[in-house]
Amino acid sequence: MSLSNAAHSVVEPSAATRRFAGSLVVLYAIITMIPLVWIVLTSFKSPDDAISYPPKILFTPSLEGYCNLFTTRSRQTPEFIKTLGPPQGLCDGIARDRNMVIAGPSNYVPRFVNSLIIAFGSTVLAVALGTLSAYGFSRFRVPLKDDLLFFILSTRMMPPIAVAIPIYLMYRTLGLSDTRLGMILLYTSVNVSLAVWLLKGFIDEIPREYEEAAMIDGYTRFQAFVRVVLPQATTGIAATAIFCLIFAWNEYAFAVLLTSGNAQTAPPFIPIIIGEGGQDWPAVAAGTTFFLVPIVVFTVLLRKHLLRGITFGAVRK
Amino acid sequence: MNDLSASSQIIQRAVLVRPGVVRRIRGLSDKSLAWLFITPTIVLLLAINIFPLVWTIYLSFTNYRANRANAPTKWLGADWYQSILTDPDIWAAMQVTAHFVIWTVVIETVLGFGLAFLIDKKFRGHGMWTTIILLPMMLSPAVVGNFWTFLYQPQIGLFNYVVAFLTGRDASSFQMLGDVTLSPWAIVIVDAWMWTPYVMLICLAGLRSIPDYIYEAAEVDRASKWRQFWSITLPMALPFIMLAVLFRGIENFKMFDMVNLLTGGGPGSTTEVASITLKRAAFESWRTGYSSAFAIILFVTVFGLANIYVKALNRVKSR
Numbered sequence: 097m098s099l100s101n102a103a104h105s106v107v108e109p110s111a112a113t114r115r116f117a118g119s120l121v122v123l124y125a126i127i128t129m130i131p132l133v134w135i136v137l138t139s140f141k142s143p144d145d146a147i148s149y150p151p152k153i154l155f156t157p158s159l160e161g162y163c164n165l166f167t168t169r170s171r172q173t174p175e176f177i178k179t180l181g182p183p184q185g186l187c188d189g190i191a192r193d194r195n196m197v198i199a200g201p202s203n204y205v206p207r208f209v210n211s212l213i214i215a216f217g218s219t220v221l222a223v224a225l226g227t228l229s230a231y232g233f234s235r236f237r238v239p240l241k242d243d244l245l246f247f248i249l250s251t252r253m254m255p256p257i258a259v260a261i262p263i264y265l266m267y268r269t270l271g272l273s274d275t276r277l278g279m280i281l282l283y284t285s286v287n288v289s290l291a292v293w294l295l296k297g298f299i300d301e302i303p304r305e306y307e308e309a310a311m312i313d314g315y316t317r318f319q320a321f322v323r324v325v326l327p328q329a330t331t332g333i334a335a336t337a338i339f340c341l342i343f344a345w346n347e348y349a350f351a352v353l354l355t356s357g358n359a360q361t362a363p364p365f366i367p368i369i370i371g372e373g374g375q376d377w378p379a380v381a382a383g384t385t386f387f388l389v390p391i392v393v394f395t396v397l398l399r400k401h402l403l404r405g406i407t408f409g410a411v412r413k
Numbered sequence: 414m415n416d417l418s419a420s421s422q423i424i425q426r427a428v429l430v431r432p433g434v435v436r437r438i439r440g441l442s443d444k445s446l447a448w449l450f451i452t453p454t455i456v457l458l459l460a461i462n463i464f465p466l467v468w469t470i471y472l473s474f475t476n477y478r479a480n481r482a483n484a485p486t487k488w489l490g491a492d493w494y495q496s497i498l499t500d501p502d503i504w505a506a507m508q509v510t511a512h513f514v515i516w517t518v519v520i521e522t523v524l525g526f527g528l529a530f531l532i533d534k535k536f537r538g539h540g541m542w543t544t545i546i547l548l549p550m551m552l553s554p555a556v557v558g559n560f561w562t563f564l565y566q567p568q569i570g571l572f573n574y575v576v577a578f579l580t581g582r583d584a585s586s587f588q589m590l591g592d593v594t595l596s597p598w599a600i601v602i603v604d605a606w607m608w609t610p611y612v613m614l615i616c617l618a619g620l621r622s623i624p625d626y627i628y629e630a631a632e633v634d635r636a637s638k639w640r641q642f643w644s645i646t647l648p649m650a651l652p653f654i655m656l657a658v659l660f661r662g663i664e665n666f667k668m669f670d671m672v673n674l675l676t677g678g679g680p681g682s683t684t685e686v687a688s689i690t691l692k693r694a695a696f697e698s699w700r701t702g703y704s705s706a707f708a709i710i711l712f713v714t715v716f717g718l719a720n721i722y723v724k725a726l727n728r729v730k731s732r
Contacts, residue, residue, distance in 0.1 A: 107628050107629060109534045109535070113534055114534050114535065114537070115536065117534035118531075118534070118536030118537065118539070121528060122542055124528060124546065125542050125545045125546050128545075128546060128548075128549060128609075128610075131560070131561070131564055131571075131606070132548065132549070134571050135560050138563070146569075147568075148569070149569050151569065151570075225454045225457065226454070228449075228450040228451070228453065228454070229451045229453075231450055232446075232447045232450035232451040233451065235447075236450075244451070251462040251463075253663060253667075253715050253716055253719060254466070254667075255667040255669070255688050255715070256669060256688075257669055258469065258691065258709075258712055259465060259466075260695070261465075261469060261472075261479075261695050261704060261705055261708060262465030262468040262705075263461070264696075265468070265479060266468070281457075282461060284461075285458055288454055288458065317446055346552065346554065346555070346556075348553065348555030348674075349669045349670050349673075349688075352555075353696055363553050363556055363670075366559060367556075367674055375563075380559065381560070384559070387553070388552055388553075391551050391552055392551075394551070395547060403614050403615065403618055406615075407615060407660065411615060411656065
C-alpha cells in the first residue's frame with residue numbers, strides 16, 4: 097500500500113464499513129417508518145379489514161375511512177334506503193351498502209380550517225415580532241441584553257398545563273375563551289421566543305457593513321433594515337416561519353384545555369372521531385394521514401435548517 | 414442577479430468607510446429604534462406569560478377554585494406547598510416522571526448517538542435516509558399518541574402482532590396500555606420512536622464538527638480505532654450530546670400530550686406523569702389554588718435543573 101493511499105484511508109471509512117453502516121441505518125429507517133406506513137394503509141382499509149387478525153397487509157382499498165371522516169351518517173332501514181333513488185357520489189354509495197345515509201358534513205373540515213387559521217395567524221405574528229426583536233438584539237446595544245434574551249427563552253420552559261391554568265382564567269375574564277384570536281395570541285407568545293432566538297442567529301450572520309454602507313448612501317437605519325437586511329434574511333425568516341407553523345399545527349395541550357368547539361383545532365378532534373361501537377379506526381387513520389401530510393412536505397423543505405430550529409439556534413452547522 | 418451586484422457594491426463602499434461617519438446618520442436614533450423593535454415582543458410575553466405566572470403565584474397562596482369563581486377567596490399562606498411536598502400521590506407522580514425521563518433520555522441518547530455515528534460514515538444515500546429517519550419527530554405528539562393506541566391494541570394491533578410473531582407468545586396475552594408493569598414502558602417506547610432522531614441530529618452535528626486532522630494525527634501515533642473513539646470522538650462530541658440530553662430532559666419533564674392520549678395516566682396512576690397530575694387537579698377536580706402551587710413547584714424544578722445543567726454544559730464546552 098502506498099503512503100498516500102494510507103493517509104487517505106485514515107479519515108475515509110472503507111467501502112465495507114460504509115456498506116455495513118448503511119445497512120444498519122436503512123434497517124432502522126424501515127422499522128421507524130412501519131407505524132407511519134401502517135396508519136396510511138389503515139386509512140384505505142374497510143373497518144373490517146382494519147381490525148382483522150392477523151393484520152392484513154394485502155387488502156382491497158376502500159375510501160370508506162375518508163368518507164366517514166368527512167361526513168356524519170345515520171342508520172336507516174333497507175326499505176327506506178330503497179325508496180331514495182340512486183346514490184349521489186361515491187361516499188353515499190359506500191354508506192348505503194352499510195344501511196346508512198349521509199346526514200351531513202362532519203366537524204373535521206371546520207377543525208382543519210381552525211388549525212390553518214390559527215397556525216398561519218400565529219406564525220405571521222410571531223415571525224414579524226421575532227424579526228424586529230432579533231434585529232434589535234443583534235445590532236443595538238440593549239441594556240440587560242443577555243437577561244432579556246434569557247427571559248425570552250425561559251418562557252418556553254413552563255409546562256404548558258401550568259400556563260394553561262391562569263390563561264384559562266384570564267381568557268374567561270376577557271372573553272377570549274374558545275376564540276381563534278385567543279389561540280393565535282397564545283401560540284404567538286409561545287413561538288416568539290423560538291423566532292427571536294433563531295432569527296437572531298440568522299441576522300448575526302449578515303455582515304453589519306451592508307447596512308452601514310447603505311446608510312452612508314443616505315438610507316435611514318429603518319430603510320436599511322427593510323431594504324438590505326430583510327432581503328438577506330429571507331431564508332432564515334422562511335425557515336423560522338416553518339418551525340412556528342409546525343409548532344402551532346401540532347400543539348395539543350392548550351388546544352384541548354382552552355377550546356371546545358368554535359376554535360378547536362384538529363389535534364384534539366382526531367382522537368374523538370368515533371363510529372358505531374367504538375373508534376372508527378379507518379376514519380381516525382384518514383384524519384391522521386390528512387393532518388400529517390403537510391408536515392412531511394415541510395420536513396423535506398426544511399431538512400437543511402432542522403438542526404438549528406430544534407436547538408433554538410444553539411447549533412448552527 | 415441585481416441583488417448580488419448591489420450588495421457587492423455596498424461591500425466595496427463599506428470598506429472605504431470610517432466607523433465614525435456611520436453614527437451621524439439621520440432618521441430615528443438607534444436607541445429609540447431598538448426599543449421600538451424589542452418592546453412589542455416583551456409586552457406580548459409580559460401579558461401572556463409573565464402576568465399569568467404572577468397570577469399563578471398569587472393563586473397558589475389562596476383557596477380559589479375556578480369552578481366557583483364567586484365564592485370568597487381566603488389567603489392560605491404556604492399551606493398548599495406544604496401539603497404538596499408531603500403528599501404521597503405527588504411523589505408517586507414524580508417517580509413516574511423520573512422513570513419516564515431517565516429511560517427515554519438514556520435510550521434516545523444511546524440509539525441517537527449510534528445512528529449518528531453510522532450516518533457519519535457517509536454511505537451512499539445517507540442524506541435521504543437521514544430525512545426519512547427524522548420524520549417522526551416533526552409530527553404532532555398528540556396525533557402520534559393516538560395512533561399508537563391503535564398499534565398497541567391487544568387483539569388487532571400491529572405491535573402486539575409483531576411481538577407475538579417474534580416471541581411466539583399469544584398476541585392477546587399482554588396489553589401494553591392496560592398492564593401495570595408494561596404501560597410505563599409503552600410510553601417510553603413511543604417517545605423513543607419519536608425523539609431518537611432528534612438526539613441523532615444533534616449528535617451528527619457534533620461528530621461532523623471534529624476536524625479530520627485530529628484523526629490523522631491519532632493514526633500517525635498508531636492509536637487504535639477503539640482508542641480514537643474513546644479519546645477523540647466521544648469527548649469532542651460530548652457538549653452536543655449534553656445539549657441533546659438537556660433539551661430532551663426538559664421536554665420530557667413537561668410531557669403531556671403524547672402520554673395523555675396514549676394512557677391518560679392509567680391504568681390507575683401508573684403512567685401519571687407530573688403534567689397529567691397537574692391537569693387532573695386543575696381541570697378535573699378544579700383545585701385551582703392547589704394546582705397553581707404544584708405548577709410553580711414544577712416550574713422551579715425545571716428551571717433549577719436546567720440552570721445547573723447549563724453550567725455543567727458550559728464547563729464541558731470550555732474545556
